[in-house]
Amino acid sequence: METELIARYAVIGHPITHSRSPEIHAAFAVSTGRNIRYERIEGSLPGFEEEALRFFEEGGSGLNVTLPFKERALALTSRCTERALCAGAANTLGFGPEGIWADNTDxxxxxxxxxxxxxxxxxxxxxxxxxxxxxxxxxxxxxxxxxxxxxxxxxxxxxxxxxxxxxxxxxxxxxxxxxxxxxxxxxxxxxxxxxxxxxxxxxxxxxxxxxxxxxxxxxxxxxxxxxxxxxxxxxxxxxxxxxxxxGLGMLVEQAAESFQAWHGVRPETRGVIGGLRSRITPPV
Ligand SMILES: NC(=O)c1ccc[n+]([C@@H]2O[C@H](COP(=O)([O-])OP(=O)(O)OC[C@H]3O[C@@H](n4cnc5c(N)ncnc54)[C@H](OP(=O)(O)O)[C@@H]3O)[C@@H](O)[C@H]2O)c1
Structure with missing residues (x-):
């Protein structure tokens, strides 16, 4: 029996427990019919580069990067988009035929x-x-x-x-x-x-x-x-x-841009913003 290989994605940061990226990407995956795994990785301050490279060596397909590693993420590769170069920082890493590439979708x-x-x-x-x-x-x-x-x-x-x-x-x-x-x-x-x-x-x-x-x-x-x-x-x-x-809408829209860069399809965002808002914003 063949087992389906599920593409692996993650967000790395320090601290990372507060990150909403796993639920945002899970919602995008459902709405676009993708079967993915998206996890949180608690990065270590001295070891970020090693951890990010290991993620890709072990078959990871895409990595979101958050505080305080965005500048170090850009330095991991010379293949980056112009907007990442201008920002001097990357929040999205992907893996292609020529290795790791970096983008900034904020x-x-x-x-x-x-x-x-x-x-x-x-x-x-x-x-x-x-x-x-x-x-x-x-x-x-x-x-x-x-x-x-x-x-x-x-x-x-x-x-x-x-x-x-x-x-x-x-x-x-x-x-x-x-x-x-x-x-x-x-x-x-x-x-x-x-x-x-x-x-x-x-x-x-x-x-x-x-x-x-x-x-x-x-x-x-x-x-x-x-x-x-x-x-x-x-x-x-x-x-x-x-x-x-x-900035909740920005959070979801930058995630959608990362999702599109990895999967080649743009997910719907409004429903995800609304769902997230109802879960994380206390009623006034
Ligand atoms: N919605 C989203 O998708 C999204 C995406 C990225 C970032 N963000 C948010 O944007 C904010 C900034 O992130 P960052 O990555 O730019 O952080 P950062 O690199 O650590 O920069 C923090 C900035 O805030 C200033 N600052 C901090 N406390 C201040 C205060 N009490 N009064 C005046 N200035 C103060 C700092 O000024 P000094 O230089 O003087 O220290 C610095 O300019 C965070 O809240 C982050 O969550 C949101």
Whole structure:
């Protein structure tokens, strides 16, 4: 009797127990008729490279990579997409005839959630990004490609924002981008879209934003998720902003992009976002 070989996928990170990727990919597999195994791997800080390579040596087909290994994931291979190169980080690894390849689907996941799910107009938009970590890096090129006209990056550690702007300006010729210091926020004009790409919401921290950065019809979008209204979104709401979203849709959309890269088929996402929201967001 022949036993069916089930393709193996996984997400690696540290810590990893909180990851929703297994249930998202399981839902995609059901809706597209794929038979896959998708597990969590608790990566070790000194041993990430060895563990990721072993996964593929043992026949693994695809690996999602999360904090704090995304930059190290990119360094595992010289075969990567332009968007991974621009981000300087990879969240998706796959195995093909020429070995391991790397991609970064965070930015396109954000753009799909903004444009397709929320109806945000990015064409000509002025965008303020709070934070200059891995997530901020990953979303900049896709935002420009989706039509954003200018982008400001503000970070608690100003030098990190300056470095990001300088590096992305060279690597992906990202134009119309500047860094500003946190103390300059009160001097800026309103933006069409304000993205919280800091980890402040995850840690329950209040950013204390000034009202001048918001316009009457601005969108406030938090890459964080998991609470009914994150501190950043509460802050924006208190300042009169009504267009608010957390990053749950981005989470599902970036997973769908990884799924498509591995399986060649795009899964439906709206039902998965709705199902996940009803399970992880406490009722208000
Ligand atoms: N929805 C999704 O699919 C998705 C995907 C990727 C990431 N994310 C979320 O995006 C967030 C950032 O991730 P990351 O990978 O960029 O993390 P990271 O590389 O560790 O960067 C963290 C950033 O947050 C800033 N920060 C932290 N606490 C702050 C505070 N109290 N006030 C102001 N700034 C603060 C840091 O500033 P300093 O440089 O000054 O330390 C840094 O810019 C996380 O919440 C993550 O869960 C969501």
């Amino acid at each position: 930015g396109v996941g954000l753009v799909r959630d903004l444009v397709n799910n929320l109806g945000v107009e990015l064409q000509g938009a002025d965008v303020l990004i709070l934070g200059a970590g891995g997530a901020a890096r990953g979303v900049i090129q896709p935002l420009f490609e989706a039509g954003a006209s200018a982008l400001w990056v503000v970070n608690r550690t100003r030098a990190r924002a300056e470095r990001l702007v300088a590096e992305l300006g060279v690597v992906c010729a990202a134009k119309s981008m500047q860094s500003v210091s946190w103390s300059d926020l009160s001097t800026l004009q309103g933006f069409n879209l304000i993205l919280n790409a800091t980890s402040s919401s995850v840690n329950g921290e209040w950013l204390g934003l000034p009202d001048n950065i918001f316009l009457k019809d601005s969108w406030a979008y938090d890459l964080g998720y998991g609470q009914s209204l994150t501190p950043f979104l509460q802050n924006a709401q208190q300042l009169g902003v009504t267009r608010l979203s957390d």
